[in-house]
Amino acid sequence: MDTIKSEEQVITMTQFRKDILTGLQASPKFLQAKYFYDHQGDLLFQQIMKMDEYYLTDAEMGIFLNQSGDIAAMISAENTPFDLIELGAGDATKSIHLLQELRERELEFSYxxxxxxxxxxxxxxxxxxxxxxxxxxxGLNGDYFKMLDKGIALSNRRKVVLFMGANIGNMHMEEAMAFCRSLKEHLSTGDMLVIGFDLKKDPKQILAAYNDAQGITAAFNLNLLSRINRELGADFDLKSFEHYACYDPESGACKSFLISEKEQVVHIPGESAISFGAYEPVYMEISQKYSLKEIEAMARATGFLSKHLFFDEHKYFVDAVWIVD
Ligand SMILES: C[S@@+](CC[C@H](N)C(=O)[O-])C[C@H]1O[C@@H](n2cnc3c(N)ncnc32)[C@H](O)[C@@H]1O
Known part of the structure; x- marks a missing residue:
């Protein structure tokens, strides 16, 4: 851990500590998925995206490889300069195809x-x-809405927001509704949102994507415990926690947990000890799957007009284009 930190890093570290403690002291226990992504987490997520079982990346990649021209045409129909704001951009390996199309059309935009x-x-x-x-x-480094405020304040051009990778699925449905409503309030009439949803499909295929044979998803989840050890000096014994994923085809919720395999106590310096019962779960993440009906209903309920749906060849995934009504 660095000994000298900028004020912003110290604030982030304070927030990290606060959020981790809130989750581990709650009943039932939980950790926030946004903290998966430290350096190691970014690398593990890149491996997840390459796994055979993780169909999501290939599906959305197919959409951006084959249909970026159509998406670019839709985004630029007004022929006015715009800002393309990508929420949770990751390594941009999919959005780069859209950026390329927009550049080739010599459109005036900032990314x-x-x-x-x-x-x-x-x-x-x-x-x-x-x-x-x-x-x-x-680039804007920070939480979605804090950075969206910053990004929007940079110019008065119209906005096109990209929210890909089924990141919206990492929220419960009500939370996702509130998120889209809040997005709409940040935007102006005519602004656009391109938003990726993973669709409900064969439950076995969905579960396998979060429970791969090589254990990369398990390593990704366990890395958050390592991060807490590294950054807060905690003493989680990674060998006594196990990754567990389950999918409910009715609600479309695929959830990941870390299960404490025995009774144990974990220490974080400066805090009271945290006890775990045998087989006590720590809720890590939801990956919500949607039907087309649910997606259309979400657009309407949050103040957007659904303009178009871009599907991959298997109809596993959809990138929806919504316009602020
Ligand atoms: C699942 S990856 C998807 C990356 C990319 N959009 C794609 O489709 O390949 C999620 C990305 O969102 C970022 N992220 C997660 N929660 C965030 C938050 N609350 N605010 C800003 N970024 C976030 C992560 O750091 C990570 O790079």
Whole structure:
């Protein structure tokens, strides 16, 4: 851990500590998925995206490889300059195809990727201008809405927001509704949202994506305990926690837990000890799956007009284009 930190890093570290303690002292226990993504977490997520079982990346990649021209045409129909704001941009391996199309059409736009991972933003600012010379890019490192406020304040151009990778699925449905409503309130009439949803499908296929044979998803979940050890000096014994995923085909909720395999006590310096019962779960993440009916209903209920649905060839995934009504 660095000994000298900027004021912003110290605030982030204080928030990290506060959120981790809130989750571990709650009943039932939980940890926030946004904290998966430290340097190690980013690397593990890149491995997840390459797994055979993780169909989501290939499906959305197919949409952006084959239909970026149509998405670009829809985004630029008004023929006015715009800011393309990407929430949770990650390594932008899919959105780069859209950026390429927009550059080839010589459209006037700036790309503003937002991500909570400082590594991600550093990487994008370094690499994208080399891959797409002349791209106007400004990375924003922090939480979605805090950075969205910053991004929106940068210009009075119209906004196109990208929210891909089924990141919306990492929220419970009511939370996702509130998120979209809040997005709509940040935007103006005519602004656009391109939002990716993973669709309800064969439950076995869905479960396998979160329970891979090689144990990469398990390592990704356990890395958050390692991060707490590294950054807060805790003493989690990673060998006594096990990754567990389950999918409910009725609600569409796929949930991940870490299960304490025995009674145990974990210490975080400066805090009271945290006790775990045998087989006590720590809720880690939801990956909510949607039907087309639920997606259309969400657009209407949150103040958007659904303009178009872009599907991959198997109809596993959809990127919906919504317009602020
Ligand atoms: C599942 S990855 C998806 C990346 C990319 N959108 C894609 O489709 O490949 C989620 C990304 O969102 C970022 N993220 C998660 N929660 C966030 C939050 N609350 N605010 C900002 N970024 C967040 C993570 O750091 C990570 O890079």
């Amino acid at each position: 503003l990727p937002i991500d909570i991972s400082a590594n991600v933003i550093r990487h994008l600012e370094e690499v994208l201008p080399l891959q797409l010379p002349g791209l106007a890019i400004k």
